[in-house]
Amino acid sequence: MIAWVCPDCGRRYAYEIDLCMACRSQVEETNPSRGAVVAVTRVDTPSRGHEDVPYWTALVRSTHGLQAIVKFDHAVDVGEPIVFEPAERAASLARVGVIGTGVMGRGLAELLLSRGHQVIWCGRTTEALDDAKARLLERLARVMDSAEVRVAESRIAVSAKYEVLGECDVVIEAVVEETAPKQAVLREAERHMRDDAILATNTSGLSLDELSAELHRPHLFGALHFFNPATRMRLVETALCARTSQQTGDYLDAFSRSLGKIPVRVSATPAFAVNRALMPLLNEAVRELEDGVASAEHIDEAIRLGLNHPMGPLALADLIGLDVVVRIMDNLVQRTGDSTYAPRPLLMRLVAEGKLGRKTKEGFYDY
Amino acid sequence: MAAFVVGAGKTRFAPTTKGLVHLAAEAIDAALVDAELTYADLGAVIVANFVGGPNQGQLHLNSVMAGLFPGLHAPSWRTEAACASGGVAVHQAILALEAYDPILVIGVEKMSDVATTSLTANIGMAGDAMLDQAAGLTFPASYALVAQVHMACYGTTTRDFELVSLKNHANARLNPLAQFHHKDVCQADIDAGPTVAAPLRLFDCCPVSDGAAAVILSKRPRGERSVAVLGTAVATDAISLSQRESHTSFAATKIAAERAYAMAGVSSREIDFAEVHDCFTIAELVAMEDLGFCAPGEASALVREGVTLREGRLPINAGGGLKAGGHAIGATGVGQIYELCQQIRGEAGARQLTVTGVGLSQNVGGVGGTCAVHILGGAS
Numbered sequence: 024m025i026a027w028v029c030p031d032c033g034r035r036y037a038y039e040i041d042l043c044m045a046c047r048s049q050v051e052e053t054n055p056s057r058g059a060v061v062a063v064t065r066v067d068t069p070s071r072g073h074e075d076v077p078y079w080t081a082l083v084r085s086t087h088g089l090q091a092i093v094k095f096d097h098a099v100d101v102g103e104p105i106v107f108e109p110a111e112r113a114a115s116l117a118r119v120g121v122i123g124t125g126v127m128g129r130g131l132a133e134l135l136l137s138r139g140h141q142v143i144w145c146g147r148t149t150e151a152l153d154d155a156k157a158r159l160l161e162r163l164a165r166v167m168d169s170a171e172v173r174v175a176e177s178r179i180a181v182s183a184k185y186e187v188l189g190e191c192d193v194v195i196e197a198v199v200e201e202t203a204p205k206q207a208v209l210r211e212a213e214r215h216m217r218d219d220a221i222l223a224t225n226t227s228g229l230s231l232d233e234l235s236a237e238l239h240r241p242h243l244f245g246a247l248h249f250f251n252p253a254t255r256m257r258l259v260e261t262a263l264c265a266r267t268s269q270q271t272g273d274y275l276d277a278f279s280r281s282l283g284k285i286p287v288r289v290s291a292t293p294a295f296a297v298n299r300a301l302m303p304l305l306n307e308a309v310r311e312l313e314d315g316v317a318s319a320e321h322i323d324e325a326i327r328l329g330l331n332h333p334m335g336p337l338a339l340a341d342l343i344g345l346d347v348v349v350r351i352m353d354n355l356v357q358r359t360g361d362s363t364y365a366p367r368p369l370l371m372r373l374v375a376e377g378k379l380g381r382k383t384k385e386g387f388y389d390y
Numbered sequence: 391m392a393a394f395v396v397g398a399g400k401t402r403f404a405p406t407t408k409g410l411v412h413l414a415a416e417a418i419d420a421a422l423v424d425a426e427l428t429y430a431d432l433g434a435v436i437v438a439n440f441v442g443g444p445n446q447g448q449l450h451l452n453s454v455m456a457g458l459f460p461g462l463h464a465p466s467w468r469t470e471a472a473c474a475s476g477g478v479a480v481h482q483a484i485l486a487l488e489a490y491d492p493i494l495v496i497g498v499e500k501m502s503d504v505a506t507t508s509l510t511a512n513i514g515m516a517g518d519a520m521l522d523q524a525a526g527l528t529f530p531a532s533y534a535l536v537a538q539v540h541m542a543c544y545g546t547t548t549r550d551f552e553l554v555s556l557k558n559h560a561n562a563r564l565n566p567l568a569q570f571h572h573k574d575v576c577q578a579d580i581d582a583g584p585t586v587a588a589p590l591r592l593f594d595c596c597p598v599s600d601g602a603a604a605v606i607l608s609k610r611p612r613g614e615r616s617v618a619v620l621g622t623a624v625a626t627d628a629i630s631l632s633q634r635e636s637h638t639s640f641a642a643t644k645i646a647a648e649r650a651y652a653m654a655g656v657s658s659r660e661i662d663f664a665e666v667h668d669c670f671t672i673a674e675l676v677a678m679e680d681l682g683f684c685a686p687g688e689a690s691a692l693v694r695e696g697v698t699l700r701e702g703r704l705p706i707n708a709g710g711g712l713k714a715g716g717h718a719i720g721a722t723g724v725g726q727i728y729e730l731c732q733q734i735r736g737e738a739g740a741r742q743l744t745v746t747g748v749g750l751s752q753n754v755g756g757v758g759g760t761c762a763v764h765i766l767g768g769a770s
Contacts, residue, residue, distance in 0.1 A: 037521055037630060037632065037633050044607070061637070062535045062538040062539045062637065063535075063538065064534035064535050064537075064538060064587045064588050064589075064590075065585070065587065065588040066528065066530070066531050066534075066586075066587045066588075067528060067584065067585045067586060067588075068510075068528070068530065068586045069507065070510040070511060070514065070526075070528050071507050071508065071510065071511040072511070072523075072524070072526075073526040073528070074507075078526055080525055080526045080527050080535070080587075082535055082539075082631055082632060082637065090631075090632040090633070090634075091521070091525075091632050092521060092522050092525040092527045092630065092631065092632050093525055094524075094525040094526040101538075101542065104681065166505070166507065168505065168508060177677065189625070209688060210707050274757075308470050309455075387508070
């Protein structure tokens with residue numbers, strides 16, 4: 024909250040000016056830090072710059088009687104006291120590297136572009152990158168006009184060589200969900216990054232200590248687990264490894280918030296909080312299908328309506344990718360020693376047949 | 391000051407494939423025919439348009455519209471005051487009659503060809519980009535805050551908003567130029583509407599419309615169908631709610647109304663019917679209070695008693711208002727003048743009211759940032 028007040032006549036201006044419009048005295052800037060909510064509305068309709076709904080917009084009055092409109096990502100009540108914090112700008116203008124051209128790599132690139140970031144996008148081959156970029160621009164064209172798409176396009180740079188990551192403030196790795204390839208990519212990325220840049224992995228729950236074992240700057244490393252589709256899902260699980268610094272953790276949270284996400288800190292345990300609860304549900308739905316409890320459609324419909332989930336577990340598995348689901352389950356078995364997490368035979372069979380869900384147009388459903 | 395509306399024309403307000411100029415031409419033609427004039431008779435042309443810049447990438451509309459009048463070369467300009475562009479343009483025309491006579495005011499807007507998120511952002515340009523828009527205060531959110539304070543202060547309920555919506559939708563069924571002319575809106579539709587910004591739901595909000603309206607003003611009446619302008623006034627206020635003391639009332643409306651009543655020599659009690667700026671249902675309640683139709687906080691009582699229905703003592707938005715008639719932004723204020731004229735001349739067809747001696751229009755830009763009030767009466 025900021026206002027310019029005339030010391031002589033007390034008139035208040037919401038805009039930066041030099042002289043009071045009435046008495047021509049030099050106005051003084053004032054920044055009250057405390058106030059209370061006068062009125063609030065929960066907004067359910069997205070608009071440009073406010074894509075994530077719901078959010079809450081409130082009219083707030085300071086102890087000095089100054090007023091401001093303030094946005095919140097959580098509900099506030101009339102009368103609730105508010106402390107204004109200085110805006111966190113550091114995270115908002117970052118140049119961000121994304122490694123990986125899969126579903127999550129593309130989703131992250133789209134999210135970052137829609138939030139105004141510069142994106143340096145690395146992948147294994149130029150062909151894969153060009154293809155991923157074309158698909159991303161196609162998606163953007165559905166929600167932006169052509170001029171906006173051109174601006175977004177000018178903010179992406181793609182490269183199969185990691186040298187370009189030297190320009191980044193943050194790099195998010197989103198390659199295949201297996202320890203060895205992730206280790207190799209993280210090591211290579213770190214080699215080219217600035218020595219104060221932050222490196223994050225989008226792992227859904229591999230061991231962070233293993234992933235960071237060979238890093239030279241593990242204090243600048245942590246996990247930002249985004250959910251698919253990254254542009255729409257508001258949760259980011261933040262997990263830190265034993266050697267991650269406090270500042271890196273704070274930065275990762277602030278960075279998530281600057282993207283309109285809500286970070287939740289979880290400890291670096293297998294599959295974190297969400298997937299550890301989700302995988303047994305998906306697996307059990309597959310077992311229901313194996314046991315002939317109902318058709319895939321009916322299992323999904325029952326769970327959608329019965330548990331009030333927006334999407335059934337089999338459709339969700341198809342969306343995530345059955346190969347990814349199997350890898351997460353295998354990893355849970357391996358790291359917990361609990362074989363009840365093991366993927367069901369039907370799931371293994373579909374993956375063996377190359378039916379990986381939506382991305383191959385065939386899984387539990389045809390697309 | 392002597393001013394008469396000597397001709398009026400309007401297109402339907404509703405999404406259409408017709409472009410900006412095409413829509414304008416239709417309304418202008420209707421107004422010229424109504425006035426029994428040709429464009430060669432025009433002394434000046436004022437174009438009211440809000441969002442053609444960002445929507446169509448088209449500014450300098452006075453010169454664009456000159457293409458409709460080959461050889462005229464009349465003085466002409468574009469007026470922009472957000473959703474009050476039309477009302478402010480009519481006010482300017484009345485003042486300018488000293489220099490030019492007759493004057494055509496053409497209000498026009500094209501919105502349906504723009505993607506919703508872009509359109510919301512473009513309409514948001516009527517708010518303060520820094521103080522309001524950056525904090526997510528879209529227009530529905532602005533009026534939602536007003537509604538929240540009004541409810542807390544006066545005990546107004548969402549049921550009162552629903553009654554306004556139901557009334558205006560019922561009125562639109564009688565108006566062939568209304569956007570919702572062909573659609574019955576009942577309680578079940580309202581109940582099914584999602585929340586836009588609490589407490590406002592879908593059927594508390596006016597729709598996205600294309601459309602144009604034109605009026606021709608002159609110092610002298612042209613026959614018995616001319617309608618006298620008794621009062622005209624414009625007032626403004628800082629746009630951001632954060633710069634206002636009251637959030638249940640718009641000072642711009644109150645002040646414009648006082649001036650217009652004084653000029654017309656009438657009081658609020660002498661108004662027979664009104665077209666008010668119900669971009670959101672709460673706005674109709676606030677307008678009733680600010681225009682002096684009742685004391686602050688009492689609008690909902692009038693609505694509950696049916697006073698503002700077609701059959702009531704003070705019919706409001708008998709043409710469907712912005713809510714159900716459509717809100718082709720730059721055209722809205724001009725369309726209100728058209729509606730007053732149709733009623734006063736007894737030419738409103740199925741929606742004709744019985745007592746239409748003196749009518750009032752209230753056209754608001756932003757959340758009470760600009761307000762134009764006109765009082766018309768007595769076919770000459």
